Amino acid sequence: MPKIFAMKNSRNVFVLLFVHATLCLERVRWCTVSQQELSKCNDMRKAFAGAGILPPLECTEGASAADCTQMIKDYLADAVTLNGRLIYQAGKEHGLKPVVGEVYDQEIGTSYYAVAVVKKGSNITINSLKGITSCHTGINRTAGWNVPVGYLIDSGRLTAMGCDLPKAVSEYFNASCVPGANSVNYPKSLCQLCKGDLSGQNKCQGNSQEQYYDYSGAFRCLAEDAGAVAFVKHSTVPEYTDGKTLSSWAQNLRSQDFQLLCRDGTTADVTEWRTCHLARIPARAVVVRPDTDGTVVFQLLNQGQQRFNGAGTKFQMFDSTAYGAQNLIFRDSTTELVAITSQNYKAWLGDEYLHAMEGLSCDPNTLPESLNWCVVSTEEIWKCGEMATAFRKKNLKPEIQCISAKTKEECMELIQKKESDVVTLGGADIYTAGKTYGLVPAAGESYSADDNSNAYYAVALVKRNPSNAFTISDLKGKKSCHTGLGRTAGWNIPIGMLMKKGIIKPRDCNIPQAVSEFFSASCVPSANQDNYPSKLCQLCIGDDSGNNKCSASSQERYYSYSGAFRCLAQDSGDVAFVKHSTVFENTDGKNTESWARNLKSSDFQLLCRNGARAEVTQFAQCHLAQVPAQAIMVHPDTNIFAVYGLLDKAQDYFGNDSNGNGFKMFDSSTFQGKNLIFKDSAVEIVPVKERRTYKEWLESEYIESLEGMQTPQCSGSGNKLIQQHLLVTTVVSFLILYQLQDLD
Ligand SMILES: *[C@@H]1O[C@H](CO)[C@@H](O)[C@H](O)[C@H]1NC(C)=O
Numbered sequence: 001m002p003k004i005f006a007m008k009n010s011r012n013v014f015v016l017l018f019v020h021a022t023l024c025l026e027r028v029r030w031c032t033v034s035q036q037e038l039s040k041c042n043d044m045r046k047a048f049a050g051a052g053i054l055p056p057l058e059c060t061e062g063a064s065a066a067d068c069t070q071m072i073k074d075y076l077a078d079a080v081t082l083n084g085r086l087i088y089q090a091g092k093e094h095g096l097k098p099v100v101g102e103v104y105d106q107e108i109g110t111s112y113y114a115v116a117v118v119k120k121g122s123n124i125t126i127n128s129l130k131g132i133t134s135c136h137t138g139i140n141r142t143a144g145w146n147v148p149v150g151y152l153i154d155s156g157r158l159t160a161m162g163c164d165l166p167k168a169v170s171e172y173f174n175a176s177c178v179p180g181a182n183s184v185n186y187p188k189s190l191c192q193l194c195k196g197d198l199s200g201q202n203k204c205q206g207n208s209q210e211q212y213y214d215y216s217g218a219f220r221c222l223a224e225d226a227g228a229v230a231f232v233k234h235s236t237v238p239e240y241t242d243g244k245t246l247s248s249w250a251q252n253l254r255s256q257d258f259q260l261l262c263r264d265g266t267t268a269d270v271t272e273w274r275t276c277h278l279a280r281i282p283a284r285a286v287v288v289r290p291d292t293d294g295t296v297v298f299q300l301l302n303q304g305q306q307r308f309n310g311a312g313t314k315f316q317m318f319d320s321t322a323y324g325a326q327n328l329i330f331r332d333s334t335t336e337l338v339a340i341t342s343q344n345y346k347a348w349l350g351d352e353y354l355h356a357m358e359g360l361s362c363d364p365n366t367l368p369e370s371l372n373w374c375v376v377s378t379e380e381i382w383k384c385g386e387m388a389t390a391f392r393k394k395n396l397k398p399e400i401q402c403i404s405a406k407t408k409e410e411c412m413e414l415i416q417k418k419e420s421d422v423v424t425l426g427g428a429d430i431y432t433a434g435k436t437y438g439l440v441p442a443a444g445e446s447y448s449a450d451d452n453s454n455a456y457y458a459v460a461l462v463k464r465n466p467s468n469a470f471t472i473s474d475l476k477g478k479k480s481c482h483t484g485l486g487r488t489a490g491w492n493i494p495i496g497m498l499m500k501k502g503i504i505k506p507r508d509c510n511i512p513q514a515v516s517e518f519f520s521a522s523c524v525p526s527a528n529q530d531n532y533p534s535k536l537c538q539l540c541i542g543d544d545s546g547n548n549k550c551s552a553s554s555q556e557r558y559y560s561y562s563g564a565f566r567c568l569a570q571d572s573g574d575v576a577f578v579k580h581s582t583v584f585e586n587t588d589g590k591n592t593e594s595w596a597r598n599l600k601s602s603d604f605q606l607l608c609r610n611g612a613r614a615e616v617t618q619f620a621q622c623h624l625a626q627v628p629a630q631a632i633m634v635h636p637d638t639n640i641f642a643v644y645g646l647l648d649k650a651q652d653y654f655g656n657d658s659n660g661n662g663f664k665m666f667d668s669s670t671f672q673g674k675n676l677i678f679k680d681s682a683v684e685i686v687p688v689k690e691r692r693t694y695k696e697w698l699e700s701e702y703i704e705s706l707e708g709m710q711t712p713q714c715s716g717s718g719n720k721l722i723q724q725h726l727l728v729t730t731v732v733s734f735l736i737l738y739q740l741q742d743l744d
């Protein structure tokens with residue numbers, strides 16, 4: 001009952017917060033990270049006190065900015081100014097919030113834009129960076145490393161096995177210059193393009209001795225054709241071209257010879273950085289605890305900046321020269337401080353930067369020792385064991401361990417409790433995993449383009465008939481052909497959709513009865529059991545001698561995809577619920593059986609959800625739902641880039657085209673099973689890209705059908721959910737009452 005603990009905890013925390021919130025209005029303890037910063041802070045404290053600005057400022061010392069965020073969380077300090085990356089970490093790990101932002105020359109909240117620059121004649125795009133040469137301002141720098149690397153990981157282009165980012169980058173680009181990546185821990189190719197100083201010494205130093213260091217250096221690396229792409233900021237090209245600089249290397253450079261790579265795969269003029277960039281870099285901001293009143297902090301600083309910014313006072317808030325350093329407490333280029341109304345770190349950072357930081361959060365230090373893969377059968381345990389051994393032999397990280405459970409649902413529960421990490425799931429299970437257990441997709445399967453058994457659209461197929469062009473709204477009273485009872489394209493998706501839309505309304509949860517009353521007659525193979533309405537089998541024809549009518553086997557000639565299609569083709573039914581490829585597989589000479597031999601695909605049409613009819617070739621736009629690929633599901637705290645990084649590396653060795661490495665990821669025959677861990681028909685593990693939740697993975701049409709079938713009154717699992725919900729609600733209300741009494 002984790003909820004109960006959570007309630008108790010939050011009550012204790014509430015009491016703590018209350019005490020400290022009161023204190024925090026009495027003073028603001030500013031966290032500083034150097035002696036110079038401490039001196040400036042003390043001067044600021046005196047200046048503010050002299051001007052009667054309240055609450056009083058105090059200065060504390062932290063070992064680093066990251067240390068300061070920990071101190072703030074622990075109530076040892078109250079405020080610190082952080083850059084974007086640290087705002088991300090402070091927000092994500094400690095729940096701290098930004099309340100006051102710095103403003104520079106750019107628009108509010110913006111430091112600058114990180115861009116990727118190439119030469120105009122090259123046909124490089126953001127999608128063709130792999131294998132080319134690259135120039136970076138320096139290791140771990142924002143525009144030169146953090147943003148491009150984070151962006152490439154987050155978008156699924158760059159994979160980092162074991163979250164070893166330098167290694168991943170060195171394998172992604174053919175060669176690079178990343179000044180500062182010159183210690184033994186870094187792959188050699190990251191320094192390969194660097195130039196060193198005038199005598200060729202100090203190659204790859206993380207300072208100006210390396211001629212390709214910093215913004216100007218990375219751009220020079222591109223301009224001199226050492227690298228084919230440079231990761232710099234939006235102002236770099238304008239600053240070093242068209243005669244703007246005296247540097248000899250830049251004398252003849254023209255800005256029009258360069259262009260920017262946009263995120264959507266296009267390119268743009270170097271002046272178009274506002275719309276074509278990798279990320280907007282957020283301005284630095286003051287962060288505080290969630291319980292601190294941000295308005296008070298802003299008012300304090302706002303009174304300060306009104307008195308101590310500009311001529312006439314000794315203390316200057318936005319100047320650090322008096323202390324022999326730069327950017328103390330605030331960046332020296334700050335023109336103004338503004339209140340951050342959202343007080344939300346994600347909103348302050350912005351989507352682009354946030355995503356880059358998420359990609360960058362693939363960190364070897366937080367990587368689990370092993371990834372516990374949940375499996376559900378003896379055969380699957382066997383294959384999982386072999387997979388773990390095979391991966392270990394290739395030194396793939398993190399290592400796999402196999403955990404067995406009785407059912408997929410038990411796996412979901414184990415993952416929710418963090419007793420397991422990974423499970424592969426298909427359609428309806430992905431829904432349960434997401435909705436009930438909060439799991440998210442980390443990677444997906446992909447099947448070959450001509451594989452219609454796994455990646456397909458469920459469609460409603462009809463005959464072309466100009467005199468009777470009925471639509472999806474006119475299905476009532478029509479005769480229907482289904483692949484079989486409980487099957488995805490033939491039953492679950494169409495019936496679920498019709499129920500969700502309220503077109504079929506079951507009484508007393510009797511779905512078969514409702515379907516039999518909706519259509520005038522049907523063939524639903526396998527609906528021949530007792531207490532099923534006989535109309536569901538009425539159109540079925542059985543085998544050649546009329547036996548086995550309505551059986552779920554090929555003895556029923558209207559069974560499965562081709563059977564349901566035959567039911568329509570022979571005019572037994574008006575509509576067939578099949579997949580998009582069924583019509584192509586059985587017409588235009590593809591099926592030589594006598595009933596199909598003369599059929600033409602153009603004699604058939606699709607019913608679209610919007611009430612239109614479309615040609616059978618337009619299935620991508622006109623379908624009932626797309627059946628989703630299987631996904632590798634994990635706890636939301638698990639780093640999905642670490643999971644995908646492992647599987648992507650693994651498929652280099654053990655994917656489909658591999659031979660000679662023994663183990664095969666997409667083959668279960670050795671283990672006497674089918675579709676163990678992965679589907680046998682999978683050809684590749686793919687990144688989730690922007691489909692980060694179960695809803696995005698499944699898409700709304702498919703979810704609608706699932707929910708139609710699971711209307712709470714009508715399904716066992718639905719009932720269970722409601723009961724659980726009631727139970728939780730009861731427990732929570734009880735706790736609240738209990739707490740209120742307790743506090744009195
Ligand atoms: C353009 O791209 C093609 C492949 O996409 C490549 O073969 C060719 O070398 C490229 N041309 C230039 C000038 O980079």
Ligand SMILES: *[C@@H]1O[C@H](CO)[C@@H](O)[C@H](O)[C@H]1NC(C)=O
Binds near residue numbers: 139181
């Ligand atoms: C760059 O950042 C990584 C990760 O934070 C760190 O391990 C590494 O030491 C840094 N490299 C340099 C040269 O500072």
Ligand SMILES: *[C@@H]1O[C@H](CO)[C@@H](O)[C@H](O)[C@H]1NC(C)=O
Binds near residue numbers: 131132174175
């Ligand atoms: C990659 O770099 C090597 C030298 O390090 C070079 O021989 C090769 O042609 C390069 N490949 C590409 C695709 O640029």
